[in-house]
Amino acid sequence: MKEQDSFDPKKRILAAAISLFAQKGFAAVGVREIAAGAGVNIAMISYYFEGKVGILKEIMEEFFRRYFLVFEGVDDKSKTPEACVRGLIHNIVNFVRENTDLTMVSYNELPLDLPEIAELKAEKITAMIQRISGLVLRMGFDPSDVFVIAVVGPSLISTIFTNFRFRPVLKRVFRFKFDDAYYERYAETIATLFLNGIKGLAEERKRKKRSTK
Amino acid sequence: MKEQDSFDPKKRILAAAISLFAQKGFAAVGVREIAAGAGVNIAMISYYFEGKVGILKEIMEEFFRRYFLVFEGVDDKSKTPEACVRGLIHNIVNFVRENTDLTMVSYNELPLDLPEIAELKAEKITAMIQRISGLVLRMGFDPSDVFVIAVVGPSLISTIFTNFRFRPVLKRVFRFKFDDAYYERYAETIATLFLNGIKGLAEERKRKKRSTK
DNA sequence: ATAAAAGTTAAACAAACGTTTGTCAAGCCC
DNA sequence: GGGCTTGACAAACGTTTGTTTAACTTTTAT
Structure with a gap:
């Protein structure tokens, strides 16, 4: 999985989350997995989306x-x-x-x-x-x-x-x-x-x- | 929720799990919630089903x-x-x-x-x-x-x-x-x-x- | 009556959860 | 250059996760 794509972190998080949620379902995916997939720090998820459900919203x-x-x-x-x-x-x-x-x-x-x-x-x-x-x-x-x-x-x-x-x-x-x-x-x-x-x-x-x- | 139904614990667990899984999805439901719904001890789930996925199976x-x-x-x-x-x-x-x-x-x-x-x-x-x-x-x-x-x-x-x-x-x-x-x-x-x-x-x-x- | 088996419990376990914290560096405005 | 904002990070937070343990009770079979 590519982690160093040039576009901004928020979009990377969103893209990773969409892919993972589609594959496993929202509840089965953890923030750490999303962060790893997006190549960003875990804290960035709360920072940009105010939490995991924020991404789903x-x-x-x-x-x-x-x-x-x-x-x-x-x-x-x-x-x-x-x-x-x-x-x-x-x-x-x-x-x-x-x-x-x-x-x-x-x-x-x-x-x-x-x-x-x-x-x-x-x-x-x-x-x-x-x-x-x-x-x-x-x-x-x-x-x-x-x-x-x-x-x-x-x-x-x-x-x-x-x-x-x-x-x-x-x-x-x-x-x-x-x-x-x-x-x-x-x-x-x-x-x-x-x-x-x-x-x-x-x-x-x-x-x-x-x-x- | 009725907890003292007369039928056996295994069926109670199964019934509670089916209802909760249908409502929230498998991954979003915890074993404690199932146990509470069935009116049994948490350990009974592993005892009868060898774990949470055992219920789903x-x-x-x-x-x-x-x-x-x-x-x-x-x-x-x-x-x-x-x-x-x-x-x-x-x-x-x-x-x-x-x-x-x-x-x-x-x-x-x-x-x-x-x-x-x-x-x-x-x-x-x-x-x-x-x-x-x-x-x-x-x-x-x-x-x-x-x-x-x-x-x-x-x-x-x-x-x-x-x-x-x-x-x-x-x-x-x-x-x-x-x-x-x-x-x-x-x-x-x-x-x-x-x-x-x-x-x-x-x-x-x-x-x-x-x-x- | 007694021993084995099955059923049930509270407590504890490590692991994973989502979120928050404090810190640091870079860029900006005045 | 001082003050401020923003982006990013590691670390730790307290909670909850699924599972296991060991002790206890009930049932069953001998």
Whole structure:
């Protein structure tokens, strides 16, 4: 592990922490390990981040800051709703690809109960939901069916995130090359999967409405 | 927290550990906390489980033991492939519902790097993949398209598991009652979602094959 | 009845934890 | 040059970690 990189200590600490947290989980990593990985003194962690959880906070802030950008420009009136969804899926896949460890740390810690970051989590998740549901409604979905929205959205996101989460496992079992072509095909596959799935749900809904009339 | 339940100490330790691990994650929970939750002496943990990771090992063993049963009897020749898939999804949803904490602990620790359980993980995952891929092929899927299988299967599982993983969050945002009716509808919704999605993928595949001929 | 085994306990263990302290050197402003 | 801030460090802080020990009680088997 390189210790003498030229960029500043704070960034080195952050980078080392992201990598270690992604690998072992936040609670399983000690400050000494982070300091060693970053090539800095232990005291620097409290100095720059006000403690270990301070690092996690900054990581999650950074994750959401970047993640929000994914939804920027997706709601394009000149394109069909279907094309918008395909675009969004491409965006998310590329985002996780370029920010894998950052995403994994945040995604892994999100469901865990850590009182020190409870507020931050609540705030970010609320903002997230607002942004997404606004987007969903403007993209041709039936707003009266909250249930389906509450199922399909999380399903899509968990599909992509989990694919990266179990990358080491997948790598051992399936012999894919995880290159540009793979991700291109992957994004298109799940886009087709979900678009057809949503279509099927809408049709079933119509059938049921008619039969109850 | 009840401490004087009549069943034996080992089960009490296991139950307390499962609950705490699910809530905070394995590494964030100490043996004293587990002992207190179970109402036993700290030394009992090493006595019955040979240490803290011993508990986790037993938890994961138990999880996979039960999880494997979900696939039992799903491959029913008298039913259509579609009905088989719907049945499987119902089984999985009910399984996670009845074993939520057990599932969450295993699912949360699976992607993390903990050397002491690396072997156990590898063994179980291999067994899992074998069982599933055998099932998938016998259920009317095109065995030549490994890629789609590698995408759809994990997507389905992550969808269900993640739904439970973020239950506290969902609970606060959407005002659903998580009762029998909810889970019934949930299972049917994602069954429709995935069955139509798979159908769409198969059609697209056919189209592409024809165009390249 | 008695000895062996199993169960349970409080106490102590070394090791690791996250954080704080005091110190020193370098760079800056006035 | 004196006073101040900032960055970096080693060392030590008190606490908590998981585990072990040895003594004690209860159960079981002979």
